Amino acid sequence: MDPARRNIIATATVVTEFAAQNARAAAGTAFFDKGPVRTHYEDQGGTGFPLLCIPGGGLNSVLASLHNGPFDPFKEFAGDFRCVSQDLRNANAGQSAGPLEIDRPWDSHTDDQLDLMDHLGINKFMVIGFCIGGPLIWNLLKRAPDRIVAAVLAQPSGFRPEMPTLSYDGNMMGWGPELVKRRPEITMDGVQRYLANMYMSHPDFVYTVTRDFVRQCQTPVLILPDDIPAHPYRVAMEAAMLAPNAEVSMYPWKQPKELIPIAVRQVRSFLKSHRPISA
Numbered sequence: 373m374d375p376a377r378r379n380i381i382a383t384a385t386v387v388t389e390f391a392a393q394n395a396r397a398a399a400g401t402a403f404f405d406k407g408p409v410r411t412h413y414e415d416q417g418g419t420g421f422p423l424l425c426i427p428g429g430g431l432n433s434v435l436a437s438l439h440n441g442p443f444d445p446f447k448e449f450a451g452d453f454r455c456v457s458q459d460l461r462n463a464n465a466g467q468s469a470g471p472l473e474i475d476r477p478w479d480s481h482t483d484d485q486l487d488l489m490d491h492l493g494i495n496k497f498m499v500i501g502f503c504i505g506g507p508l509i510w511n512l513l514k515r516a517p518d519r520i521v522a523a524v525l526a527q528p529s530g531f532r533p534e535m536p537t538l539s540y541d542g543n544m545m546g547w548g549p550e551l552v553k554r555r556p557e558i559t560m561d562g563v564q565r566y567l568a569n570m571y572m573s574h575p576d577f578v579y580t581v582t583r584d585f586v587r588q589c590q591t592p593v594l595i596l597p598d599d600i601p602a603h604p605y606r607v608a609m610e611a612a613m614l615a616p617n618a619e620v621s622m623y624p625w626k627q628p629k630e631l632i633p634i635a636v637r638q639v640r641s642f643l644k645s646h647r648p649i650s651a
Contacts, residue, residue, distance in 0.1 A: 400414050400415055400416055400417065401413065401414045401435070402414075402415065403467070404487075404488060404491045406487050406491070408470055408471055409461060409468075409469070409470030409471070409483075409484060409487075410467075410468060410469050410470065411458050411459070411461070411468045411484055411487070411488055412435070412458060412459045412466060412467035412468045413456065413457065413458035413459075413468075413488055414435050414446070414455075414456070414457050414458070415454070415455075415456050415492060416446055416450055416454055416455040416456070417454065418450070418454045419454070420450075420451075420452055420453040420454040421452075421453055421454065421497070421498065421521075421647050421648065422453065422454045422456060422489070422492075422494045422496075422497035422498070423445065423449060423453035423454065423455050423456070423497065423498045423499070423500060423643065424456050424457070424485065424489065424497050424498070424499040424500075425438055425445040425446065425455055425456065425457040425499075425500050425501070426438075426457070426485075426499065426500070426501030426502065426504070426505030426508055426509065427441070427457060427459075427460075427502060427503075427505070428441055428501075428502030428503030428504065428505065428526075428527065429460075429463070429503060429504070430503060430504050430529070430539070430542065430543060430546075430547065430602070431460060431462070431463060431504070431543050431547040432460075432463045432464050432465060432466075432546070432547055433459070433460035433463055433466075433503070433504055433505075434459045434460065434463045434465050434466040435457055435458070435459055435466070436465065437502075438457050438502070441502055442502075442526070442527070442626050442632055442635075443632055443635070443636050445457075445500050448636050448639075448640065449639075449640060449643065452640070452643070452644065452647075453498070453643065453647075456488070456489070456492065456494070456497075458484065458485070458488055460481060460484075460504075461480065461481060461484050462551055462555075464547060464550045464551060464554065468484070469555075470484070472558050472562055472563070472566050473566075474562055474565045474566045474569060475569060476569075477566050477567075477569050477570035478507065478508070478511050478570060478579070478580050479511070479515070481508055481511075482508065482511045482512055482515050485508070485512065486512075486515070486516060486519075489519075495519060496518075496519050496520075496521055496648070497519065497520065497521065498520070498521050498522045498523065498524075498643055498646070498647070499512060499520060499522075499523045499524070500523070500524040500526065500639070500643075501523075501524070501525060501526065501528070502526045502527055503527055503528070503529050503602070503603065504529050505525065505526070505528070506525045506527075506528020506529050506530065506578060506603075506608075507528070507529055507530075507578050507579045507580040508580070509523045509525055509528075509593075510578050510580045510581040510585075510586070511580040511581065513581070513589055513591055514580065514581050514585060517589075517590075517591065520591055521591075521592075521646055521647070521648060522591065522592040522593070522594075522642065522643065522646035522647075523591060523592070523593045523594070524593070524594045524595075524596070524639055524642065524643070525593060525594070525595045525596065525608070525611075526596040526598075526639075527596060527597070527598035527600075527603045527626075528578070528595065528597075528598075528603060528607070528608055528611075529578075529579070529602055529603055530577065530578050530579070530603070530604045530607030530608065530611075531575055531576050531577055531578070531579060531604070531607065532601060532602075532604045532607075535601055536575055537571075537572070538601055538602060539567075539570075539571045539602065540567050540568065540570075540571040540572055542602070543567050543571075544563070544564065544567060547563075548560060548563035548564075548567070551563065577607060577610070577611075578607060578611060583610075583614055586611055586614040586615050587614050587615070587616070588616075589615055589616070589617075590616065590617060591617065592617045592618075592619075592642075592646050593611075593612075593615050593617065593618045593619070594618070594619045594620070594621065594638070594639065594642045595608050595609075595611060595612045595618060595619070595620050595621070596608075596620075596621040596625055596635060596639075597609055597612075597620065597621070597623050598626070599623075599624075605623070608620075619642060621635050621638055621639075622634070622635070622638075
């Protein structure tokens with residue numbers, strides 16, 4: 373075949389596949405409304421056992437950060453599981469929006485996650501979460517223990533006593549001001565109270581549950597620790613030691629990048645081993 377023609381065909385094939393990928397991604401995203409809350413979500417569909425995927429990024433947790441993280445659960449596990457994810461309510465780069473529930477910040481996000489699964493007709497599911505997904509998973513396990521089959525906490529957030537206002541300060545600068553610009557009905561005073569209840573009212577451990585809860589939690593969990601200021605290694609390992617059915621990955625698992633596929637294999641094996649037989 374003429375080299376020029378071959379290049380044209382190859383280029384056309386790449387462009388066609390790229391367009392097809394975009395179409396598949398667009399087809400998998402949708403909106404779900406419940407009361408004053410609108411949730412932007414992505415549902416891979418299929419018949420695999422459901423896997424709720426919580427992106428990292430703190431209160432700016434959005435679908436894009438899930439697909440651009442250390443590894444993409446949709447890409448890695450789509451062949452075995454029905455992957456579902458969503459933008460966190462009021463994330464600045466996201467499309468999910470609702471009231472700023474000042475007195476129940478963590479529970480408002482857990483409401484959205486459970487409401488989405490109800491909307492999709494999903495009762496029992498597994499969950500994997502990055503960063504803020506750690507505290508949110510513990511809250512899911514507290515709120516809906518009979519629905520969560522197993523959980524993976526990757527680079528989970530936690531309280532660092534030597535930097536006690538780290539999460540509060542970071543969101544007061546990196547999340548609150550932009551939110552107020554976009555949503556004039558929300559004030560910085562409201563943001564301050566919301567973040568104080570989220571990160572300062574129980575400034576210890578994983579924010580959402582106590583050590584006693586973790587000791588009694590029977591759900592299988594796999595923890596992939598990190599050690600940056602917002603993801604303290606000590607807290608991740610303490611949770612792994614306390615939880616009676618916990619496993620822990622190698623550490624480090626993100627650097628060098630050649631280690632990531634090994635961590636992904638462990639996550640896949642863990643999820644498959646706890647997937648209900650009937651799934």
